[in-house]
Amino acid sequence: MKNIVVYGDIHGCLDEFKQLRKKVKLKPDDIEVSVGDFLNKGPKSLETLHYLLDNNILSIIGNNEAKIIKLYKRYLIEGEKYLDTMRVHEKDTISKITKNELKYLESLPYFLKFANLTVVHGGIMPDTVLDDNIDNNTKKQITLLRYLNKDLVAIPWDDFEGRYKFWSELYKGHEGFIVFGHHPFDEPKIDEFSVGIDTGCVYGGKLTAIKFPVKKNGKVKTKKYKLISVDAQKNHWN
Ligand SMILES: [Mn+2]
Numbered sequence: 001m002k003n004i005v006v007y008g009d010i011h012g013c014l015d016e017f018k019q020l021r022k023k024v025k026l027k028p029d030d031i032e033v034s035v036g037d038f039l040n041k042g043p044k045s046l047e048t049l050h051y052l053l054d055n056n057i058l059s060i061i062g063n064n065e066a067k068i069i070k071l072y073k074r075y076l077i078e079g080e081k082y083l084d085t086m087r088v089h090e091k092d093t094i095s096k097i098t099k100n101e102l103k104y105l106e107s108l109p110y111f112l113k114f115a116n117l118t119v120v121h122g123g124i125m126p127d128t129v130l131d132d133n134i135d136n137n138t139k140k141q142i143t144l145l146r147y148l149n150k151d152l153v154a155i156p157w158d159d160f161e162g163r164y165k166f167w168s169e170l171y172k173g174h175e176g177f178i179v180f181g182h183h184p185f186d187e188p189k190i191d192e193f194s195v196g197i198d199t200g201c202v203y204g205g206k207l208t209a210i211k212f213p214v215k216k217n218g219k220v221k222t223k224k225y226k227l228i229s230v231d232a233q234k235n236h237w238n
Contacts, residue, residue, distance in 0.1 A: 002029040004114055004220060005211045009062065009181045010034060011202035012042030012089065012236070014051060019230045020207050021055075031214075033112060035181035035197065036062025036121035036143065042202040042236040045093045049101060061108035062121040062182065063143040069105050072097055088238045110139050117212060117220040118175050122146065122182040123167035125154065130175050146183045168194040177222035179210055188227050195225070204235035 005024055010017050026032070034052060038059055039045035045068075052059055068090075075082050075094050083091045111130050112119045118130065123145035128138060141154060147163040148170065149155050155162040166189070171178065173193035181198040183189075188208055189196030201207035206229040213221045 001213050001215070002027060002031070003211050003213055004031045004033065004117060005209055006033045006035055006119055006179045006197065007038075007057075008035055008197035008199060008208045009037040009184070009201070010039075010042075010048055010207065011037055011064070012039050012045040012048050013201045013207060013232065014044040014048045016201055016207045016230050016232055017048065017051070020209055020228065023228050023230060024209050024211060031114070032057040033119055034059035035119060035179065036060045036108070037064040037181060037198075038062070039093065040064035040068060040090060041087075041238075043089060043238075045089060046096055046101060049104065053104070058112065059108055060112055060119055060121055061105070061110060061143060065105045065108060066140075066143060068093060068097070069102065072102055110134065110142050113176065114214075115218045115220055116176040117222060118178045120178060120180050123180055124171065124175060124178070125167065126152070126170050126172065128175070143182070168196060177220070195227075197227070199229060201232045202236050204232045206231055 034057060036059060038048050038052060071094050083095060121143045124142060145154055145167050146157055147155055148165050148167060149162040150164045168189060168191045171193050178194040180196050183196060184198045184200035184203060184205060185196055195210055197208045197210050199206040199208045208227060208229040211226045213224050
């Protein structure tokens, strides 16, 4: 039986990612997917991008891939002085990224579906439909969603007082079982129809993978998953 393995936010923590892949004990037919935010904040962004491509690891787009695309376009207009406004690792990535690498980032999808399993970076609202017609606002929301307020409106990450429910606590499964990243939890966030697997590796937490067996007919055994983690070597954020 083959497996689908989804990895949480790597943020350039390539050493931990390699360790985690070993621990997952991959079989040749297994499908591997990054939940997005594989780059930025941490040390080895472009190396991680190459590593994903070299190892046929799929990815969706996270808000940090979107941010790098945006910063690079502005850098082309404003020139070298714009680099000085960036964090250390961001500056490094923007000054080294190639046109082809940028094209790859721009080609990343906003979600991936494997039969009854869906992967998104941030989350979806109770009424979001994931199809090829999603508009730009929905795309942005999918990469950023965290908490909703009492009126069930999505709120910015730093509106701590407005927090009522995390999106996954309201999700009833209309888009299948969802694996997501983006919001770092101390332990994976397990709800009835979803699991959040960002455990904050770049901030010195853990890097987590989730592994699902896949039946011969392609259906994913969403109740039979295993969570596998490795500890961060240190707090890498810079
Ligand atoms: Mn993110």
